[in-house]
Amino acid sequence: MKTILKNVNLLHPEQKINEKGKDILLIDGVISKIGGLSKEDSTDAKVFDFSGKYVVPGFFDMHVHLREPGREDEETVVTGCNAAANGGFTGIACMPNTEPAIDSAEVVEFIKKQAANHLVDVNVVAAATVGRKGEIISPMAELREAGVVGFSDDGFAIKTSAILKRALEYSQMYNLPIIEHCEDETLAGGAMNEGVNSTMLGLPPIPSIAEDLIVMRDIIIGEYTGGKVHIAHISTKRAVEMVREAKKKGIRVTAEVTPHHFSLTDDAVKTYDTNTKMSPPLRTQEDMNEILKGLKDGTIDCIASDHAPHSPEEKEVEFDHAPNGITGIETEVGLALSELVHKKVLSLEELINKMAVNPRKILNLPVPKFEAGQPANFTILDTEEIWTVDLSKSKSKSKNSPFDNRLLTGKAVAAVNNKKMFYQDKFVEL
């Protein structure tokens, strides 16, 4: 089948492609020609006019909770992928805190089977320890053979320094990262960031040093072992500073940040809205400023949603009793464009690096290429469209987001991958 994406702006920072007003011919989902299309090429082709839109390498979110197996009432592999496609993503990595945890090849295969034939590529992050209990490292060699791209006990940091050291030693045989949720359990356990807001709201506090201490530990053990440490959802000023220093020293550490940590502060908790409760918690303006600086100077490698669906019955409760986490994969691109590109924190090219290139590199995955013969793996952006978030239109099974009704500038209008395109609210075969 022939498809033409008409009059697009091509932008691929890694390949140094920046071309305006091109037509792309796809045949059966594979790039056939970029520009210079003949009359013959147009014959029998389905034409999509994307005038003024950017075609960029498909976005990749390396931190998504799909909830399957175990909590299919909140999200399934398929609904999570639908939400990802709606958010403009062509690939995701899902986290292992399912029930059972993803700590065996069987569970990995199950998830891959659920995700088969979807537009969105699902890559699996397996548990770093058996049952995420922090006691014995997971069968990493076998898990790698089953196709996992990294290891994490997400939800917690790996419990002890000794186990983290072993995990980093073992995983580096396969060059796979240990993805760390940095939080000292003995200092955490509160409901929001410790600050003047937690004092005024009477909510049990989580000090920022709970994150800082584990980031420090992980960098030190990472340096010692030579393993790859990836700091998930970085949220504190000090943590960003430490990652910056570590990178200068050549330590193999990378970091991601969520859209909520670069667009909200703990002021948002003042309403006791449980959709402002997540781990790590929303921090202060000072932390956010350092995150923006870290995004700009390259300390923070990528943007990831930490998409964490929860059912309304779990979230519509007292703040203390609500679980941590918010959905985010469908608002991620809009928030990144609004808060980072339009506010000149990042150029569009830099954003593409953080949302398409760097996450794949961290996970040793190939970055989609713009050349004839390559499968089409694109995100199509309208950087100027002004739109309002409407959670009722979300493709996720859960609607626990603090961004409902938020006005955003810029969105992903389509995602193309695996011979499919998600466009105008539906999947189209290419």
Add this chain to the structure above:
Amino acid sequence: MPLSSRHLLGLQGVPKEDIQLILDTATTFREVLERPIKRVPTLQGKTIVNLFYENSTRTRISFELAEKRLSADAINFAVSSSSVSKGETFKDTMKNIEAMKVDMVVVRHSAAGAPQFLTKICDANIINAGDGIHEHPTQGLLDMYSIREKKGKLEGLKVCIVGDIAHSRVALSNIFGLKTMGAEVSVCGPLTMIPRYIEELGVKVIHNIDEAIQENDVLNVLRIQLERKAREYFPSIREYARYFGITEERLEKNGKEVLILHPGPINRGVELSSGVADGLNQIILQQVTNGVAIRMAVLYLLGTLK
């Protein structure tokens, strides 16, 4: 002039005029409490539910008495916290109660923000009777009433809140209310029990109890929670009593008349020695009586709002 809000969720942000109105209205009801027949028909026909998710005999009885003395129909609904996890959600419980057509809800809950949550899901007037370690506005009001009754004013007074500030709902309500009324507020206690950012609320932090006695006109001494997690925040009861407890010797040594309040129940020999708890400087039982008058005032003012 009516109150500016139809709920009493806390004293943070409550305007001075509202606090003044509540305190003045309480004076009227305080007088009612001295009559042989202590009942007025003000809230006749109104139904008030006391929704207690946490044990609190004193606060509940005080509210219940206030409701009965205003001739309202009072219903007690106690939910043991253990049933929270397995039973009905807070939202469903509230929806059920609301379906029975109630006018006001007095809520005590272990989770901060629970009263705010109720305002979003039901139409009744909500009165916070203590939410987690957040606020306990009627306690703050009755403390202010009691201080004003004794000292004749609040403005310019120096008040120190002593004890476990970090795990107290009384402290914040006192801080917000007293500051609005122009008092100077400080807190005194072991640093492990003082919230890290409390000074940003315009409150001075004191670590020495003698200094607290010398510098202040009023000490509002909080109960040290011996039964809860708070017990982990100081080395021993003996050490607390010795370095932060208020004793007659200590008051004498500092040679200063200082008014002592305590929200009760008292741990005798811990935060207050028996001598001080029964001494001439304290107004602990007046606080209890005033508590009923304050709650009558709050219920009356909210219950008769148009």
